[in-house]
Amino acid sequence: MQDLVFHNTLGGQRQSFVPADPGHVTIYVCGPTVYDYAHLGNARPAVVFDVLVRLLRRRFGRVTYARNITDIDDKINARAAQSGVPIAAITSRFADAYVEDMAAIGCAAPDLTPRVTDHVPAIIDLVTRLIARGHAYAAEGHVLFHVPSFADYGRLSGRSLEDMIAGARVEVAPFKRHPADFVLWKPSTPDLPGWDSPWGHGRPGWHIECSAMIEAHLGQTIDIHGGGADLIFPHHENEIAQGTAAHDGACYAGLWMHNGMVTVEGQKMAKSAGNMLTVRAALERYPAEALRLVLLSAHYRQPVDWSQSAAERAVATLDRLYGLLGDAGDGAIEADPADLAAIEAALADDLAFPRALAALAQLATGIRQAPDPLRQRQLQAALRAAGSMLGLLNKPEEWREQRARMAAAAPRDPADHARIEAAIAARNAARARRDWAAADAIRAELAALGVTLTDQSHTTTWTRQ
Structure with a gap:
């Protein structure tokens, strides 16, 4: 059987996939931040890595697939305040919706779905160890990772120091020892979620969360880490730094895989452009399996356009x-x-x-x-x-039911109904005599009119877009 060969973002080269333990493959994929319904960009990594896990399960005896839920984030806090509801109401609603939407487009549930809020003690422990090893420091209620302490910082993204500083989520603050240092822990005001810690009442930074959940469930080294290409910097770059530094240089992930972004009608998907398309909105118009097929229509590392x-x-x-x-x-x-x-x-x-x-x-x-x-x-x-x-x-x-619903909802022009039925009859006659060229030509003619055919054992049905 052909070896598995994948492109490793870390190093930018193809390599044969050899798990640390052939009897147990571990894979972690960054999941959504749950403050709104999942959009097509959220759906693409779910689909890509679902196919990868299916492949791994055919090759290896045991595969543990983890995909997290980020339920601590400033966007969540803002949405809760805007809606006038508790933060937990926002995260519960949209986490459940994400699971439903990914299942609808054929993604099997991961083996593990860790949530950040369940891992705060593990995060505090990890931050404490980074401080003890000289890779992090406390300052004014914050704890920051000291980037110059990790010599390989920047290897994943290949960015210069200037790019790293410009791309950091946290603005340069006077208490930072280096402009590229990033937050592991930050203080919380009474109106924000927070936990007691050695550095005061606060909450975790974004990057430390995944490292703590990986360590808690999959160990200090995993075989594959995946996510969207937008996460390469700073999120995954920072994960490597803190995850490696906390374990005295042990490999954090053997293979890094990143999927390309989703565009809509050739344009970058963005709220400012007004073209953010949620999975739920797309499902109102098209069958779920069609969404999945579009997301699989380009190589996973390249952008894919929804239209x-x-x-x-x-x-x-x-x-x-x-x-x-x-x-x-x-x-x-x-x-x-x-x-x-x-x-x-x-x-x-x-x-x-x-x-x-x-x-x-x-x-x-x-x-x-x-x-x-x-x-x-x-x-x-x-x-x-x-x-x-x-x-x-x-x-x-399910496909036939969805297509029937679409057909029932679509307006039909009675004037050409008979012509369509006649063309289908002619096509069926061509198929009966095994004249595939003629049958394909008739299908193409009907497709040009927006008519889609579905062949079954003894009949052919049609719908019109």
Whole structure:
């Protein structure tokens, strides 16, 4: 079987993946800060690393996947004050919504979902050890990590010292020994969440939280650390510094993987641009599986663009693939590993999603061109198995229900209803005589009119966008 090879952000090179313990792989992915509904940018790492974990589980006996919830943050505090509700009401509401939304787009629940508020004692302990080792210091109710104490600082992001200072979240304060020093602990006023500590009543800084949760659940060294590319600096750079310094130089994470950002109609997604698209809003218009397919349509390290046309293409693609699967298939027939080799190889090669989707399309072509019913059923089994590797094509009933709801909600023009039905009849006749070129031409003509076909065992249904 092909080795797993991934791009390591730390060093910027491809490397074979060799876990510290082949019997137990550990992976940690930075989850959301829960003060609002998850947007498509939050959804992309959930989807990317869900596919990675599926791949790891096929290769290794045990995989522990942790994805945290950040429920201490100034944005949360501001939203609670604005809404006039307790902070816990905000975090509980949007954490639950995030879990629901990620499940809706096919992401399996992580093995562990640690929350920052459950780990404050561990955070205080970690900060205390950093002070004792000379890597941190207390000043005016704050505790800061002293960046010059860690010689490798900047290796992950490759940034200059000037860039690090400019990108720091905390403004340069007079009590900082160095402008790049970052906060591990900060004081809280009575109206903000806080805990007693050796440095006064306060709360943790952003970066220390993940290091403490990793240590508490996965140990001092993990195999894979993932997240969005926007977290490389300062968050992950700071994680490496404090996580390594707290353990006397022990490796913090063997492999760093970062997914590219999501744009909307070619533009950077931002509140100021008014184009922040939540998963929930997208689900009101498109089936959940179509969202997932769009997020998988580009290589995970590259940006992916969400657009109406991309979503409609995804719907049409899934209609075709589900139609080729038939109603239920023959459960007694298992996929031949040889038929899955291309998609497995694509995923093993740094999660090459476009190649994996191309392999999926090849299986679909094979089904249509199968020389006999047995081979067709074998390839249908392979298509289902290949789809499962990507978290696709495993919910035919749900897909049909969602498409039926969309069809019922979409207006129809009675004047051309008969023409569409006639074209479908002509296509079915072409398929019956195995004239695939003619059948594809009719499908293309209908698609140009916004008509999407779904082929089932004995019938073809259609919807119009």
